[in-house]
Amino acid sequence: MDAFGCTSRGQAHRAGLWLIKTELLETQTVDFSVGAEGLRHVPGDVIEICDDDYAGISTGGRVLAVNSQTRTLTLDREITLPSSGTTLISLVDGNGNPVSVEVQSVTDGVKVKVSRVPDGVAEYSVWGLKLPTLRQRLFRCVSIRENDDGTYAITAVQHVPEKEAIVDNGAHFDGDRRGTVNDVTPPAVQHLTAEVTADSGEYQVLARWDTPKVVKGVSFLLRLTVAADDGSERLVSTARTTETTYRFRQLALGNYSLTVRAVNARGQQGDPASVSFRIAAPAAPVTIELIPGYFQITAVPKLAVYDPTVQFEFWFSEKRIADIRQVETSARYLGTALYWIAASINIRPGHDYYFYVRSVNTVGKSAFVEAVGRASDDAEGYLSFYKGLINKTHLGKELWTQIDNGQLAPDLTEIRTSITNVSNEITQTVNKKLENQSAAIQQIQKVQVDTNNNLNSMWAVKLQQMKDGRLYIAGIGAGIENTPAGMQSQVLLAADRIAMINPANGNTKPMFVGQGDQIFMNDVFLKRLTAPTITSGGNPPAFSLTPGGRLTAKNADISGNVNANSGTLNNVTINKNCRVLGKLSANQIEGDLVKTVGKPFPRDSRAPERWPSGTITVRVYDDQPFDWQIVIPAVAFRGAKHERKNNNIYSSCRLIVKKNGAEIYNRTTLDNTLIYTGVIDMPAGHGHMTLEFSVSAWLVNGWYPTASISDLLVVVMKKATAGITIS
Known part of the structure; x- marks a missing residue:
């Protein structure tokens, strides 16, 4: 509120406090x-x-x-x-x-x-x-x-x-000032909830509530209704209880509304509290947010309206299921929860993975909703991710431990070394068994001559471990062979994960990691790259090039020539000239080439059917970089002749036109029709233009005149001379 005329803040404060109280x-x-x-x-x-x-x-x-x-x-x-x-x-x-x-x-x-x-x-x-x-x-x-x-x-x-x-x-008054001996109206119940549960093929609802304060002698009236097919409500049940819980049994499917209100001993009822609930299969998720992670995707379904009784079933597939009815037979069931994190080393970046999610409650299940997502494609983030994984392994820890020769002997469970002079081969093997597990490490150094009298050399370290009947192998080898194609040297690695780490300055972050048929690198410099498919980072990717030649770029800056046979452009600015040799179709042109406004002239309120009287103002804005031309089509106006026995009298009608306050037309007519039309140039950058059209009529002795004028029409168009001549 605003308090006007107050001479002090205190007076204004009192005025406001008085109104509030x-x-x-x-x-x-x-x-x-x-x-x-x-x-x-x-x-x-x-x-x-x-x-x-x-x-x-x-x-x-x-x-x-x-x-x-x-x-x-x-x-x-x-x-x-x-x-x-x-x-x-x-x-x-x-x-x-x-x-x-x-x-x-x-x-x-x-x-x-x-x-x-x-x-x-x-x-x-x-x-x-x-x-x-x-x-x-x-x-x-x-x-x-x-x-x-x-x-x-x-x-x-x-x-x-x-x-x-x-x-x-600032006085405070205690005591009862109600002016009635009736009991206090009970307060409205709070925190009313309805929980639907299944019971032997039927459904029951447990209603719970509480009260803001304790009032003696209060009971609670419950009224349960269900929505009918015609939109009306049908009464299902009523109940009265002194407890703050009540259970309705043997309920059918439908949309229900429960109303609870407190009642005192005199029958006075408090304000009602209502809650709506459905006994029906839940609605399907409206959206499924897929959050990418490192070798994982988090699926978060969302309902149109939050329902605490609803959870979600998650199904997963590496390929899209064309017939969604085949989800339960073709996809893998993950579980039921409010959200799900699908994490596996098999969830690789750059590949689409499909989630099929449906809502479930005690009544039933909704239809499946499909969502497609990818794991994170942040290469630098993956290197940091692998850094943590590698440092947790025994091999990673061993690499950062300095060699102590005094500790070698106790660590060897069994060492067998054989030297063969014929093949100049040295083989060392370390093995150990523990219940159903076995492990072996073998180092081989070999120089041999083949049947063609070719000299071959090889060095290799092999590791193998057996667990639960499955063999796991890791190894590294280097060799030089004399082949029919010539001398060939090679280094081979066999492992689930290959990483290169530069330990300079204590760095433990790998330069690159290879795992799951994929390689992750931070910075790469290439002279020439040949790849059938190129995809940038981001979800969705900002840049992609497919083998079919389809290029997708979310923000492209092209400074050369562009040749295209077809396509779509959105929000494009053409800075210089543009020629359209074919047909141009446009639904809307901003900075309209032609604008038209029209309005009838006002009439005198004393006898509006008799004569026009008033002013119309037209304002043309200088808001475009080109010149305007204003055209006023013909405006016809006239007075009238009144025949008398002795002499005739005439009603006069006058039209005055002003441009920016300056008069450019002023004519008066009796019983003949005059026409006003005009063409006005409006150069760009010279400011807005205001046109005023004023009409009036009069008769001798103050009598009501008779006059008429046609409606005003103003056309504003871009000024141009191309395409038309007159001579």
Whole structure:
């Protein structure tokens, strides 16, 4: 809010606080009708309201009889005095002022003995009861309206006399100021949930809730409905319980709505709380986010609306399954969870892998949704990934351990060395067995002469290990052979993973790693590369070249010539000239070549069917780099001739046209038609142009004229001379 005219921050603060407290405390209004008593008050008076329905007991009425000698009043309805405390009754004296006197006793419910009878209390005057446990409600009169039947309608708003002390002094008032003896309306339940479970082919729902505070004597009403085929709701069941849980059994499939509300001993109900749930197979995921990782892909399905009862089944395939009905027979089941990490050394970068996911709950399963993804193609990241794997292996640790000759002998379980002079061969073998495992290391150094008297040399280290009947081999060998094609030297490696590490400066990050028929490198310099397929990093890749010659580049900067037979261009800017030798079709041209606006001239409001009167303003914006030409097609206007016995009179019609405030046309006509048309040049860069078209009409002696003018049409087009001549 804005408080205008405040002379200090304190005054503005008080104004705001006053309005806030008014909104918080004075929230009720009342409307009622009275007879002649309505003349007793004026708007702004503070009055007491005795509302039996609101209070829950009799709090007001009329005095039927007055006995001043016995100080007894006969009331029009029964009242009951509380067991303790002082009860007062408000009466109206002879001056019309309210007077409160103490009630001493009540006989037969209607005969009230008071401490004194005020002067002037008359029969059929009003009375109001003030109980020690009941606060009288005060209202401020807002308006008084006299009705046709002689009664007066009064509208009043709630009045809290403590508000001034609260605002000015920061006072706090405790106690009950409700003005009713009815119980407190129970609060609304909170955290209402419905859990669907299966029970012997049928379905049941367990409802749970809690309350914000403890209220004695409160029970809970439950109402369960199901949506019908026509969109309406059909009642399924109602229940009442004092617990904060309830179970509905033997429910059919459908969309349900459960409403729970608290009820006190008097039947007063709190605000309802509702929750909707479905007993049906879940909806399929709307999207499946595939997050690439190193030799892994994380699948995260997402529903259109979150449902805590739904999980997801994950199926995996290295090839796309054309018929999604064959997923269960063709794909591999991974598991059921909220998300799944498919991790394996067989998930290689650069290859597509297919996930088939469906939602499941206690009722059923949705249809499968397909998603395709790839592992990360971050080569540098893979090298760091392999660094960690290599350093965890015994071989990796051994490479970084300095050689100690004194430790060699105890480590050898069995060493056999044989030297053969014939073949000049040295073979060393180390082996060991442990239950169902065996391992062997063999080093061979051989120089031999073959049958063709060719000399061959070889050195090799072989490692093999047997476990569970499966043989694992690793080895490295180097050799030189005299072949029919000539001398050939080679170095061969056999391993699941091959890595090269430069230990300079303590570096343990590999320069390259080969694993799973793939090689990972950080920096590569090549003179010539021949590859059927080239794909860049990123998901999806930003650049790719297929064997068929299809080139895909997300951000290409081409400075040479481009020749293309067909294709699609999006968001393209042509900086220089462009020639289109064929046919050009365009749905929309920004910076329109032609713009047209039209509008009828305004009419005089006194007799709009008689004559035009007013101004139309057209503003043309200088927002393009080319010149505009403004064309105003013909505007026809005329007055009228009025024949009289002695002499004729005429209605005049005038049209004035201004350009940027300067008058360029001003003509007046009587009963003949005039035509205005114009062509105006608007050079680029000279600023906006404003055209004003003003029409008026008049007749002698202030009589209503008769005139007409056609609608205004303005055409703005790009100025050009190509393609047209006139002579």
